[in-house]
Amino acid sequence: MAENPETVSTEDVILDVNRLTIRFGPVTILKDVSFRVCRGESVAVIGPNGSGKTVLFRALIGAIPSEGALKWTSGIRFGYVPQKVDLARDLPITGFDFLRARAAAGQSMDAALTQAIAAVGLTEALCRQPVGSLSGGQFQRLLIAFALMGDPDVLLLDEPTAGVDEPGQERLNEIIERLQAERRLTVLLISHDLSVVHQHATHVLCLSGGTAHFGEPRTILTPDLLHEVYGTPVAFHVHEH
Amino acid sequence: MALAAGLIGCFAVMRRMALAGDALSHVALPGIGIALALHIHPLFGAVAMLLFAGLLIWAIEDRSHLALETIIGVVFSGALAIGSLMTTGEDLIDALFGGAGMVSLAEIVFGVLTAAAVTIFVVWQRHALIVTLVSPDIARTIGIDVKRLNLVYLEMFALTVALGLRYLGVLLMGSLIIIPAATAKRVSRNLTQMLVIASVLAILVTIVGTLAAAHFQRPTGPFIVTIAAAVFFLSALWGD
Numbered sequence: 001m002a003e004n005p006e007t008v009s010t011e012d013v014i015l016d017v018n019r020l021t022i023r024f025g026p027v028t029i030l031k032d033v034s035f036r037v038c039r040g041e042s043v044a045v046i047g048p049n050g051s052g053k054t055v056l057f058r059a060l061i062g063a064i065p066s067e068g069a070l071k072w073t074s075g076i077r078f079g080y081v082p083q084k085v086d087l088a089r090d091l092p093i094t095g096f097d098f099l100r101a102r103a104a105a106g107q108s109m110d111a112a113l114t115q116a117i118a119a120v121g122l123t124e125a126l127c128r129q130p131v132g133s134l135s136g137g138q139f140q141r142l143l144i145a146f147a148l149m150g151d152p153d154v155l156l157l158d159e160p161t162a163g164v165d166e167p168g169q170e171r172l173n174e175i176i177e178r179l180q181a182e183r184r185l186t187v188l189l190i191s192h193d194l195s196v197v198h199q200h201a202t203h204v205l206c207l208s209g210g211t212a213h214f215g216e217p218r219t220i221l222t223p224d225l226l227h228e229v230y231g232t233p234v235a236f237h238v239h240e241h
Numbered sequence: 242m243a244l245a246a247g248l249i250g251c252f253a254v255m256r257r258m259a260l261a262g263d264a265l266s267h268v269a270l271p272g273i274g275i276a277l278a279l280h281i282h283p284l285f286g287a288v289a290m291l292l293f294a295g296l297l298i299w300a301i302e303d304r305s306h307l308a309l310e311t312i313i314g315v316v317f318s319g320a321l322a323i324g325s326l327m328t329t330g331e332d333l334i335d336a337l338f339g340g341a342g343m344v345s346l347a348e349i350v351f352g353v354l355t356a357a358a359v360t361i362f363v364v365w366q367r368h369a370l371i372v373t374l375v376s377p378d379i380a381r382t383i384g385i386d387v388k389r390l391n392l393v394y395l396e397m398f399a400l401t402v403a404l405g406l407r408y409l410g411v412l413l414m415g416s417l418i419i420i421p422a423a424t425a426k427r428v429s430r431n432l433t434q435m436l437v438i439a440s441v442l443a444i445l446v447t448i449v450g451t452l453a454a455a456h457f458q459r460p461t462g463p464f465i466v467t468i469a470a471a472v473f474f475l476s477a478l479w480g481d
Contacts, residue, residue, distance in 0.1 A: 061381060063377075063381050079382070080378060080379055085375060085376050088255075090427075091255055091426070092425075092434065097431055098375060100368070101371040102383065105383050105384070
């Protein structure tokens with residue numbers, strides 16, 4: 001597990017971000033971003049391209065430095081699924097090679113590997129193939145299986161359905177929803193699909209121009225705010241229950 | 242030497258530093274030149290310069306975020322020119338292409354210990370190297386110190402180059418690291434296959450090349466690399 005920058009022990013709050021600022025040299029990417037995440041919540045991070053969504057996630061996992069307060073509750077384990085993996089397609093690395101590397105690094109048992117691939121609906125035959133031959137959706141499920149092997153409390157998913165066809169997107173969304181229910185996971189999800197966000201998220205963090213709006217979907221996904229953030233009218237389909 | 246070259250080369254090829262690795266081997270030349278000028282064993286000059294180059298590459302990559310291949314290619318190909326100015330005559334030919342002659346006890350001890358260290362490093366750290374190859378950010382979340390791993394890898398690569406300087410020389414040692422691994426990458430279906438095939442190939446071409454060089458009374462380096470390249474082209478013609 002990555003080292004958490006600081007820890008708090010407030011009941012139910014597992015992540016407390018207060019006035020977080022991230023700069024790359026003279027450029028300020030995020031400024032005074034504040035939000036809290038409680039155990040079991042599903043927080044969607046939205047915003048136009050370049051608004052700092054991935055940068056925020058990289059700060060949350062401790063990969064880049066930040067200013068302000070960023071506090072994970074003590075002992076929290078997180079699994080991270082990145083958006084882009086710059087991997088040559090002809091590498092002789094199989095899904096099993098990748099997952100066994102996780103098992104070795106975390107001293108996990110083989111049972112954890114078997115459970116993880118079953119949880120994301122991958123077969124052993126697919127895991128024996130080179131990762132470059134997997135489809136976008138299959139590779140994303142492999143990354144989620146890798147994250148699950150650490151028995152995480154929190155999953156951070158950076159646009160897991162990007163570049164995946166529609167059936168694959170639906171399957172990934174189903175898997176994430178099922179895992180969250182079965183394992184009582186807290187999920188932080190970067191997504192451009194506002195219909196999915198409206199349907200599944202308990203809270204929405206909307207990043208734009210370095211600043212943030214945070215709240216329940218009904219308060220964030222309003223036509224006026226979305227117009228202000230994206231600079232154009234934004235419509236999305238609302239699933240009726 | 243060949244075992245270490247085959248193993249470390251697998252990750253060099255997968256990290257897309259094939260050309261960079263070759264250029265890094267040229268850094269040994271100024272070290273050899275300085276050592277000869279100071280009347281100390283050329284191997285130690287080469288090792289010192291290679292280790293320093295590994296550290297320098299790591300530091301530049303960490304601070305500038307330039308592609309590793311760009312840094313090594315641009316900065317250290319110049320080392321070949323500087324080294325050529327500092328080394329002359331027969332010494333230069335031996336340094337560039339490798340030379341026969343008596344191997345000292347110090348060279349044997351250095352070779353055995355370094356080959357063992359490189360082999361143990363790759364076998365022991367292969368899982369961390371794989372996760373870091375796929376995503377350094379994922380590697381960080383499971384507790385891998387990516388910066389330290391990259392530094393140790395580069396230094397192990399540098400030491401592997403030093404291992405083969407006596408037989409293959411500055412110009413060709415990088416090829417023994419890269420070519421068997423590149424061949425193994427083409428024909429392997431998983432990591433274990435790649436590591437085994439690259440190691441066996443590196444050892445075989447070294448043995449066959451050495452025997453051929455002795456038979457024709459020519460330098461060993463060109464024979465070893467020519468055979469390795471021939472095997473690579475055969476694998477390329479064989480298809481996917």
